Amino acid sequence: MPATALAEAGSAPAVVTPPTAPPSFGTLALRWYRLNRAGLRATAIGVISLLAFLLVWHLLTTYRVVFLVRFTNVPSPLAVYASFSKAIHDPKFLMHILLSCRRIFIGFSLAAIVGVPLGLIMGRFKLVHEIIFPVAEVLRPIPAIAWVPMAIMLWPTNEQSIVFITFLGSFFPILVNTLHGMSLVDPVLVRAAQCLGARERSIFREVYFPASLPHIFTGLTVGMGVAWVSLIAAEMISGQYGIGYFTWEAYSLVQYADIALGMIAIGVLGLGSSVLIRGAGRLVMPWSAK
């Protein structure tokens, strides 16, 4: 296209000729670099910024800086690394992590299994919306942590109440975003489906559901974040196991390095689960791939 555009403009007769020989490795590498420059730059800056964070942390703790906040007892990155290499061989630490993951998996999955269909149905059928929405709006602002005492009363075991808290945390973001997605479905697409012979059920499956998917995935991502927040709080208050309990226990036992280790583990787990959801979203919605 640029070649013909140039020729039409009549400015330069020198037409760009396509390369005939297969490009050498050098040109390919150069081209790849040019196409991915922005991404490479972001990665490089990201790595540098993480290293800088570690360095500042290291300096603050080795010199035990006291300026407004006190770094006197804060473990250094090296100390945390030492306790990490110990913990990774400790089955108890791994069990804490696995238990937290299991609670997230069950609580979050239940929230998605209930929240998404409920949102879809509420978005489609006014009466269901009118019945359920007021109740949801009253319950929604209550933070999941505030449910802890109630959850302990409601559920026979501690494990169940923690999963319930996790469920509650992720349920409302999933429901609200699904509803939002349903409200934004382009009515022209619904009409297009109708005059191609689609009936109610097909319209639901072929139009409303896929049209809402991007918002459903936003809900799932937000819901996953809130699920971790709720889980850690619940584990700290009422747990016996789990990474949140591990972190709190470390404080009680004056294992300062383990506090930071627990925090970092929570961060990594949260990051990992949102990466998983984003990946699933890309698989399910190939049309929105960039």
Place this chain on the structure above:
Amino acid sequence: MSEVSVNTPKGHVEVKNFSLAYETIEGAVQAVTDTQIHVKPGEFVSIVGPSGCGKSTLLNAVAGFLKPTTGIVTVDGERVNGPSAERGMVFQQYSLFPWKTVRENVEFGLKMRGMPRSQRERAARTLLGLAGLEAFEKHYPERLSGGMKQRVGIVRALATGPKVLLLDEPFGALDAQTRVIMQQILTNMWQRLKISVLFVTHDIDEAIFLSDRVYCMTARPGSIKAEIPIPLERPRQQSMMMSSEFLALRRGLMSLIREESLKAMGGEISDMGLQGLNIELHGHSLADVI
């Protein structure tokens, strides 16, 4: 292909004593009043009129999306009560399903009818071939140009073999060159498939160039102001748009529409009032001068 290339013309559209009113807080607002139109089997009929005159409302009633307040809409003697694949529709906004590839979009109507996958894939490929789109069958709509999207939209509406094709300003958003090509494509398809077409546009040239007959509507509340047969011979060439016959038809329709547009804008434009006025602004704002 049997469901597509039917040789006996069908699709006799009749709209009788039609009126449509919207309910508002101030009472009923008449959108279309006392309207009769018809489309003979295999005929190409356009509706033109000033914006807001209710031409789209009329088309939507033929499609079955709106119920007439009085009167009746029939196709081949059968009363219309709701959208159906018998009446294919092409919308002004591109209404392809973003989550379906070009071919899946075209297959949609056949899928709704329960046609097995392999059969509808073959039918969709053939149709896309006719429209010169076979190379794009696996693309998602997002990657297509406006003209291509609308071509897919037309093919999709035709795939189920409708009796009537309804088009609501389908080329309004396209640039002039693309529009001309699209008109040619539409004419070709219409002549091949011998179905009735009801075409809504505000472009007078387009209406004359494409149609056997043109209805001109009055300003709101819309009704039929005139019915103009277009005796230009077919096949029609682009060069015909310069012929004295075409220009005469154009002048006639123009003056009809101009009258109605002025009415729609609330009376004559008062450029008479500005005639005696001769303001030289020289960088001052109008407020300063007056």
